[in-house]
Amino acid sequence: MTTLIAGISRYLMILLIALYTYYNFRFFSMKDEEGRNRACGRQLVCMFMLHFLANLVIVLNTGSETLMLFYGIQVVFFLCYLFLYRFFYKNASRLLLNNACMLLCTSFIILTRLNPERAMRQFAIVALSTVAAFIIPFIIDRIWQLARFPWLYAIPGIVLLLAVCTAGTTSYGAKLFLTIAGISLQPSEFVKISFVFFAAAMFYRSTEFKNVAVTTVVAAAHVLILALSKDLGSALIYFVSYLMMLFVATSSWVYLGLGTGSGVLASTISYKLFAHVRRRVEAWRDPWSDVADKGYQVAQALFAVGCGGWFGTGLYQGMPDKIPVVDMDFIFAAISEELGGIYALCILFICLGCFLQFMLIAVKMQAMFYKLIAFGLGTMYITQVFLTIGGVTKFIPSTGVTLPFVSYGGSSALSTLLVFNIIQGLYILKRGEEEEDEKGEAQSEGQ
């Protein structure tokens, strides 16, 4: 009986996520508000059904009452979150909200499968973080002095990164964490946001050469400190985002060319300088010649993806724990193995959908400051997604970054929630302006 249910839910879940993803893109071509609302409603139906099926399989496999309870709490959390968000922020982007929930839902499913204890910890952190991040759209909407003091973003950011670089704890060769009072934080996840705010505020002020030069020096300082901490994945993400923000702010091909050139140069130098960079590149080029050592992680990920195939082995039927750091950098492989290649592709497209939302908001914002924030955060987000998924699938060398919202990790979850809420804030701000304009027009028509 269990096998029958597991078998059927495996295919149903793939159908549900595919439907969900379909509505995600169908949404963009819909013009009327009503249709869009309906699409979003259906997405939630898909999500809750999928969540139910996955947890049914989990409970059937483990027979654990704790996990049944855990599922119940998750449902309550999602319902409350969705309801309260839309209650307080009528103008919030439902699609973005849904996507955040869908990615978190997948994260809870796969983490529960991999390690229930960690899943519960992650859930607790996410729940607290949603509460903390709840106020952000309110702040963005009310406080307009955010662009005033760029140094207020840069200085604490650099200090934090320096602290990690000197006193941080090492994880897989890179210094990533600061441990304060027993809680370990990954500051680079938060400095990301202040970094984007700093660059946006500076470029908002002026795009004269002098100002650009000062901004670039500070941005380079961020990237260099990250490189010194051997956190090259983050360094790359910061670098790409800054370069693209600079390009959008100045529309200067010279800056873009110079930036790309120095990026290539820096990559070459770090390839020559750092043994662990060479290792990763070699493992990417040919993981098979040294499966036992260098290529081990990538090879295990490819075995997982390959054995899972399009439809996956089903939860608990694969061996995702053979992959080192599976719950963080390589979570995409675990999803692909047990939930299926189609499911994994849908996750990729949902992430891409979030990014496109970010870009649409960036285009709509009139103030350069807000435009750059939406664009910069969007670029950070999608670069990170690209590096993770590309690394797992051997499309590019693996850089050891996490998949936002899906991977295990408290700092990453909180920071991603902050980013999504900032974007929501901008969206709400914009919608508010539009509504006022409409009211104004209606009034003027009425006169």
Added chain:
Amino acid sequence: MKKGKPNPKANRNILWFAYGVVGVFLCMSLYFAHFIFAESEDTINNPYNARINGMEKRVVRGKILADDGTVLAETLVSEDGTETRSYPKGQQYAHVVGYSTMGKTGMESLANFYLVNSHVNLMEKVVNELSEQKNIGDNVVTTLNNELQTIAYEALGDRRGAVVAMEPDTGKVLAMVSKPAFDPNVVAAQWEELVSGDGSEALLLNRATQGLYPPGSTFKIITALEYMRENQGTYPGYNFSCDGIYEYESYKIQCYHKTAHGDQDFGLAFANSCNGAFASLGLSLNLKELKSLSEQLLFNRELPVSLPYNKSIYQMGENADTWEIFQTVIGQGGTLVTPMHNLLVMSAIANGGILMTPYFIDHVENTGGQTVKKFMPSVCGELMVANESAALTALLKQVVAEGTGSALLTDAYTAAGKTGSAEFETGRETHAWFVGFAPAENPKIAVCVIVEESGSGGKTAAPIARKLFDAWLTP
């Protein structure tokens, strides 16, 4: 908040960037889809993939079959569900089919992935899954020919040695025997004995691919090729007078049993395997070129063989002394070769200089007999150009027609080949070699035979090759 100066180009740049990202993500998803669709099966077929063992728990290991369907290995399931792996042919296929009890060797290792995969139809799978029955694994049909394997196995008798045969134009391995052998049915029970047995027995060693022997006169093929390369057009005019012992400086080189061959031209010297003639022409060779030719012919190199093997060894450098040259050009000295490697060189000669990658699995079929995967011949590389292989074929034919390979002289077909009698220890009988192919004009089979400590290649090894040729070529 005051509105900033709108940058008219900014939005366009943002959109371009977004399109770029969409493009990159589409490429990545296509790459991912391509991996799952086309590459995943080859990827997961890897000994480091622990998931294969997981598959084994859900599947009854498939059969290994000879090319005519003869069962070489099968899993018997008793009523209480215990599974035993049985090898009906016992010792005969011991090395090439291998065993799967104490680790996996031979085809059991090579084809492991296919054996534990099941392509029964979907309905049956669902029914099996629901009734918690194991699926029946796929069968692996090998390229091995039961008749040739039996003949080779019996012809070697109690002697140590190896016989390998393949199709030169496809690379299909037709037979692979190594003696002494072990019984794969009782490997687990006899394990201690097998691994601790004294060195000379080495029952588990697959002599065909792992046994390193001095090539003896079979190396003269390479010496001859180098001489022909350096003396294009003039080599047929080569002349040597053999009185059984060739003396040069203070060194003496004997022909086999000190036979005096008399006046020898190049073809006759090769046909009679005249050591004196080869030692003397060897002195004129460019040693650097000889080494590079040997390496071109896969000495000191990886072989395109999917079973475990040893690399053949060629040592002589540019500054070798006279004695080392004498020894090396007649296949003694530090040179060592595996029978499989010798066969590969021979089948490249038979195939116009092109070496086909040897392979053991013809196809994989599900338990109902439907083909799941078919393996196709593939070119491994060009070892020599076509007119060189033609010239060598002429020499090899002469060996059978007028020289040491007369055991293969028959009206039914024209054979080509080279004998060898390799000294490996003073005072011990030589190893007997034969490598060759037939029919010479349109080769269908290439064979390599080595019989340890059994005297001359012409007397001991060539007759075994003859049996294989007869069986394969005469109806």
